[in-house]
Amino acid sequence: MSAEAISENRAKSDFWQGVRLSVPIVVASAPFALLFGTIAVDNGFSVLEAFLMSAMVFGGASQMVGIELFGQHVAPWLIVLSIFAVNFRHVLYSAGIGRRIAHWPLVQQAIGYFVLTDPQFAMAERKAEAGETVGFAWYMGLGLPVYVFWVVESALGAVFGKLIPDTHALGIDFLLPIYFLGLVMGFRKRPLWLPVVVASAAASIIAYKTVGSPWHVSIGAVAGVLLAVILPPHHSGVETRR
Amino acid sequence: MSTTLWIIIAGAIATYLTRVGGHLVISRFENIHPRVEAGLNAVPAAVLTTLVAPAALGAGPAEWAALIVAALVSLRGGLMTMFLAGAAVLILARQFVG
Numbered sequence: 001m002s003a004e005a006i007s008e009n010r011a012k013s014d015f016w017q018g019v020r021l022s023v024p025i026v027v028a029s030a031p032f033a034l035l036f037g038t039i040a041v042d043n044g045f046s047v048l049e050a051f052l053m054s055a056m057v058f059g060g061a062s063q064m065v066g067i068e069l070f071g072q073h074v075a076p077w078l079i080v081l082s083i084f085a086v087n088f089r090h091v092l093y094s095a096g097i098g099r100r101i102a103h104w105p106l107v108q109q110a111i112g113y114f115v116l117t118d119p120q121f122a123m124a125e126r127k128a129e130a131g132e133t134v135g136f137a138w139y140m141g142l143g144l145p146v147y148v149f150w151v152v153e154s155a156l157g158a159v160f161g162k163l164i165p166d167t168h169a170l171g172i173d174f175l176l177p178i179y180f181l182g183l184v185m186g187f188r189k190r191p192l193w194l195p196v197v198v199a200s201a202a203a204s205i206i207a208y209k210t211v212g213s214p215w216h217v218s219i220g221a222v223a224g225v226l227l228a229v230i231l232p233p234h235h236s237g238v239e240t241r242r
Numbered sequence: 243m244s245t246t247l248w249i250i251i252a253g254a255i256a257t258y259l260t261r262v263g264g265h266l267v268i269s270r271f272e273n274i275h276p277r278v279e280a281g282l283n284a285v286p287a288a289v290l291t292t293l294v295a296p297a298a299l300g301a302g303p304a305e306w307a308a309l310i311v312a313a314l315v316s317l318r319g320g321l322m323t324m325f326l327a328g329a330a331v332l333i334l335a336r337q338f339v340g
Contacts, residue, residue, distance in 0.1 A: 031322065045246065049250065052250050053253070053254075056251065056254035057257050059257050062253070065293060066253055070249065076249050080252040080253050083256055084260065085285070086289050087256070088282075088285050088286075088289075089260075089282075089286045090257070090264065091260050093261070093264065094262060095265055097265070098265035110262070113262040116261045169333070170333060171329055174301065174332055175325075177293065177297040177305075177309070178312050178324075178332070179321075181294045181313060181316070182324045182325055182328075184290045184291055185313060186321060193287055200287070200288040200289075200292055201294075202295075203292075204291065204296055205295050205296050220291065220295070221288045222288075225288050228283065228284035229278070229280060229281040233276040
């Protein structure tokens with residue numbers, strides 16, 4: 001066998017190893033893709049628009065936030081800014097993963113960053129920390145199924161969401177706050193989590209009552225972040241890692 | 243082109259910038275100031291909380307029950323488990339209190 005054929009076989013098996021690891025991520029994200037499609041249509045998106053948003057943004061929480069604000073008739077630039085704010089955590093993933101994939105050709109890196117979701121980052125970091133090389137074939141084997149299923153299921157959710165007669169009885173209008181609460185709880189091991197959440201909750205409620213929607217999102221978020229910046233570093237648990 | 247389409251395209255560009263930007267910008271610095279890092283760490287919880295708190299305040303008993311059960315379940319279970327538990331409580335409670 002030539003060296004080329006060997007490396008091609010190697011890439012194939014790496015790809016399928018990635019695909020196997022993607023299965024739990026695909027299963028776990030399926031309900032959210034369907035939910036996104038359903039709520040998108042409920043909030044005034046067409047099926048095509050729901051499909052396009054999943055295909056182009058590919059970030060679950062930020063898509064939910066965008067849809068929620070779209071339904072509240074918030075100004076377009078604020079919706080985009082909110083999507084940016086929710087996705088801002090990716091900056092940290094991006095900074096972390098950069099050194100793992102720096103050996104890829106530029107086009108592959110550009111594609112790799114597009115599919116850099118929370119689970120994608122977690123799995124790639126785990127592989128790198130185990131001392132293994134993060135290859136493009138393996139990385140895409142992991143990321144591609146997640147992407148394809150996310151987009152297809154979003155469209156399915158949008159198509160079938162139109163068929164649901166009574167969205168109130170099924171609680172669809174209040175599913176997003178529950179989902180967002182779950183995401184908030186998921187960060188509870190982080191330093192300063194409770195003070196940040198309390199500050200953001202209080203500020204957003206006050207802003208909601210006084211300034212009004214949609215400013216409560218920005219004002220509440222800034223209050224929480226500022227608190228984390230102002231508190232002495234030994235509370236935030238970051239100085240030890242310098 | 244429709245406004246919705248513009249929102250989607252701009253949202254997609256903004257998202258891609260966050261995914262490639264950390265590598266392009268942050269990796270140029272040797273150290274990130276601890277206070278900046280603390281602020282960045284706080285971003286997701288701060289943003290997401292603002293989407294729960296006012297909605298919870300303006301809701302009724304059915305929604306409160308759902309949020310409380312979901313929060314309790316999330317201490318042990320994963321995101322999906324807590325979400326399903328919250329949704330189940332919400333649907334059930336709405337049968338009684340509307």
